[in-house]
Amino acid sequence: MSDETYRLTTAQAIVRWLANQFIEIDGTEYRLCGGGFGIFGHGNVTCLGEALYAHRDALPLYRGQNEQSMGFAAAAYAKTWLRQRFMFCTASAGPGTSNLVTSAALAHANRLPMLMLCGDTYATRLPDPVLQQMENFGDPTLGVNDAFRPVSRYWDRITHPAQVIQSLPAAIATLLDPADCGPAFIGLPQDVQGWSHDYPAVFFEKKVHRIRRVSPDAEEIADAAALLKSAARPMIIAGGGVQYSRAVADLTAFAEAHDIPVVETIAGRANMVATHPLNIGPIGVTGSDSANAIAEQADVILAVGTRLQDFTTGSWTAFARDARIVSINAARHDAGKHRALPVVGDAKRALEALGAAMAGYRAPESWTELARRERACWDAYVAENVSHGNKPNSYAQAIGTVNALCDPRDRIVTASGGLPAEITANWRTLDTGTVDVEFGFSCMGYEVAGGWGARIAQSEREPDKDTIVFVGDGAYMLMNSDIYSSVLTRKKMIVLLLDNGGWAVINKLQNNVGSESFNCLYEDAPTIPEPFDVDFEAHAAAMGATAETVENAEELGEAFKRAKASDKTYVICMKVAAYGAWTDKGHTWWECGTPEVSESEKVRAAHAEWESARPRQRQGV
Secondary structure (H helix, E strand, O other): OOOOOEEEEEHHHHHHHOOEEEEEOOOOOEEEEEEEEEEEOOOOOHHHHHHHHHOOOOOOOEOOOOOHHHHHHHHHHHHHHOOEEEEEEEEOOOOHOOOOHHHHHHEEEEEEEOEEEEEEEEOOOOOOOOOOOOOOOOOOOOOHHHHHHOOEEEEEEOOOOHHHHHHHHHHHHHHHOOOOEEEEEEEEEEEHHEEEEEEHHHHHOOOEEEEOOOOOOOOHHHHHHHHOOOOOOOOEOOHHHHHOOOHHHHHHHHHHHHHHEEEEOOOOOOOOOOOOOEEEEEEEEEEEEEHHHHHHHEEEEOOOOOOOOOHOOOOOOOOOOEEEEEEEOOOOHHOOOOHOEEEEOHHHHHHHHHHHHHOOOOOOHHHHHHHHHHHHHHHHHHHHHHOOOOOOHHHHHHHHHHHOOOOOOOOEEOOOOOOOHHHHHOOOOOOOOOOOEOOOOOOOHHHHHHHHHHHHHHHHOOOOOEEEEEEEEHHHHHOHHHHHHHHHHOOOEEEEEOOOOOOOHHHHHHHHHOOOOOOOHHHHHHOOOOOOOOOHHHHHHHHOOEEEEOOOHHHHHHHHHHHHHHOEEEEEEEEEEOOOOOOOOOOOOOOOOOOOOOOOOOHHHHHHHHHHHHHHHHOOO
């Protein structure tokens, strides 16, 4: 080993080391870190900014407009690369960094790799208190950056330059670990960033990473196989982990070999194409009648790569109370939920091993045929739901119009509000791995920012395909500035902006529990005497996008064709109904706190109706 060293600042060492990390994907080497999103300010411009400038070609830095949206873009980038590559985010000390907390929570909930390199207050404390410092009177070591501890899978604060020799590899190990994957936070005090150290040259040698595939325990496979082979009504729940394991083809092959119906979670949408005869539809609160009908009857459920959140399980009312669950998951935490028989390991390897152990087993033909008939009924409902006809404008119509005209490999991005449910229920998958419905942390504002991040990744993988964003007016008003970012960086998106006059889906929930419409739609906000419409077309155009407004789904279809032909971000605006135009089928019960006591008879009646379904809820069994 050479004794050669490089005299570098902490910031320079971090950036040089990142630039020399690579990953092998299907026999091809890529730089592990695709670059970063950065907003400079106090705490990261003078030292980290200087280091990033020297590596601007190897690690391109995208200038975001808001730190939270940068984090969303980084999450979407990681999703598009199936967690095999990541982006870093850098923010200034204080409010710039604290704006990233929500993004970190989103990445944590979704088990997504994202590296945060964030400014921190001075390690020496000599100039304290400084601008943008949050003083803690009883503990001077505690600062705003400590708020990232519960939303990070790895957290560190660098107080000496030599620490990065241990900290950086540990952070990357977390980002690439299938079980522990999530955001990594590294706090960089402003003075420490500029301090120097003699780093060993070997630290900066090129390293090629590979994502670990953990083989499942043979006894767990044997137990799982025995239970599944006893099933008269088996069902597979396919989650987002199927895609992250690159096990989509393996799951399809397993289902075909054993003739087992498959349902998809929100994160697992696009694990199977819509026309596959074993694809019975999306499950849960935002699901389909077909998937939920067989879930109620299944006696053994194989859950693959899902954390079984409440929208998937109908708050644990979607299944028979005596149904048994086998859970394949890389994370022990997720594999053992609700007394599931756990199979801890990589989904691809687990499905291979489980398939071999189940050789010769096929689900009863009557069960599989029942599932197919349920799916046929659901398909007929969706076809009617997305049709135009003499009906008010709806999310479903816009979804169906785009679905009929897009390329099978175009990427669909949405989040929050009513669109996750509407796309999950109504979108017919044309090709696998093409749908990103952010519902793990359900962040409003992910839509446009996530679209930008997805487009950056897509331009590296499938540059001739489009990124298509569905966003409501509420989420657009919350966070829209990355339309400008996409135009500046020439990362084209097609944005479908569907305006229903506020937060209509929350108004729908309000009404569903017996409450009056209040403060969700602009027309029902008592502090708004004269509501008026935002000129979304003009607003998007002011940020450099091509924009137009359409009156109905037919006009939307023609505008979408123009958007496909454009080489610049294109925003299509259309009003949709706030009432009476929702997808009204496919929903399971959902745990929702309702008032036990109220002066309103409607609220009392809704509470009684809601609670009447509670006896079906599995309580940890």
